[in-house]
Amino acid sequence: GSGGFRKRKHDNFPHGQRREEKENVNPSSALMTSFKSFQLELDTRHDKYERLVKLSRDITIESKRTIFLLHRFTSAPNGEDILNESEVKLDAVRRKIKQVAQELIGEDMYQFHRAISPGLQEYVEAVSFQYFIKTRSLISVEEINKQLIFTAEDREETTNTTSNSHDKQPHTWSLKVTPVDYLLGVADLTGELMRLCISSVGNGDIDTPFELSQFLRQIYDGFTFIGNTGPYEVSKKLYTLKQSLAKVENACYTLKVRGSEIPKHMLADVFSTKTELIDQDEGLS
């Protein structure tokens, strides 16, 4: 009714006045000029962040594919080929990381860390998985970082830099995986190793599970040594790590107890039922 109308009119009044005053704001005042520069600064920062997120996602996807590829490596005749192929794939990933490093030249790496951290973790997982398959040992964070030092070898870049300046002579830049990213990547690696263990039994390989349980135990000991000194995410992974270790240890146990009784070609069946049981247990708890 009329009451409603009056109320609305009342509400509208300040808005009308505001629009008038808006026009009074001088677009070239000191305040507006500085906000224009803030706009530029924020946009530049956000754009860079988005580019890094995209690179990080590409790194994640390529690393995941490398891991899938490496899972097909099972002392098969084409083992060498698969390792070579994984090396090619990892090189591609490193080229992406090089782009990340280029984006971060002159920046504080930690300012954009959240954009790139997932990708780096996945890369650590892939590269350490490959390293394990090749050498049966754990790659160190220094070793990883050594592979992430890049030089400007592309023609395009060298022409760029020579035309730009002669005084900036070292055309190398690097990206350092932080200790925490490394730890989280290694924690993910244990999940892959657990999968490798179960599938290698399926292929009739009864040595690998014992090697793996040994290796996983060492990593688990390492993580318990760190305990809660690390950040929250690390302690969170510890729980999953424990589960992976339990699965591998149970697998070794079954192999030991029943391995001599069961013909080799039936081992896979025994294991598939065993792992299903474990999975069900997890679902319940």
Place this chain on the structure above:
Amino acid sequence: MSVSDMFIALQGVLTADQDIREEIRKVVQALEQTAREILTLLQGVHQGAGFQDIPKKCQKAREHFGTVRTQMESLKTKFPADQYYRFHEHWRFVLQRLVFLAAFVVYLESETLVTREAVAEILGIEADRERGFHLDIEDYLSGVLTLASELARLAVNSVTAGDYSRPLRISTFINELDSGFRLLNLKNDSLRKRYDGLKYDVKKIEEVVYDLSIRGLNKEATVGVGGEK
């Protein structure tokens, strides 16, 4: 290098990291204490009697900022200069609070918006990242948004204290600030959330101005203010 050696080394790195964080936390606590003292001092302007000695309060606050500067100096020594953003979270809150306080003092003194360079100077830090411990742009903007809500409150209280001209000046200032923020393309983060609150401050001040104008009090104020002081 064996697996356990690697983890021992990593543990060492993590412990060193924690020590740095502990040191930073101590200084930040001291900074928070100083910030609270300045805030208590400036809160006085909302009381009726407080309107008379605003310059005195600002001067006292500026003395306290001297303490802030020494505390900032000590904060700078607690971590490697190129790892600002690694530990940023620890001082982010208190830095935003200090920006607000500095901006409030400058507003009360000159009724202008403090520039980023000026805040940095008041706090004894740099405005530019290249030159060391600096004031992040988002922290600066957050502090400015806190100023807006404080001014909305000040507009109400200055009317109660009989100062009818101040709300009009605050209104002009806030409107300019609002137009400034409209230029920014904010991401959906904490700054954006705080910016969303600005419209309520604008609305509040407009209501005060409206109340004054329908009663003709704004005209009276502009005439009477010279005689009053």
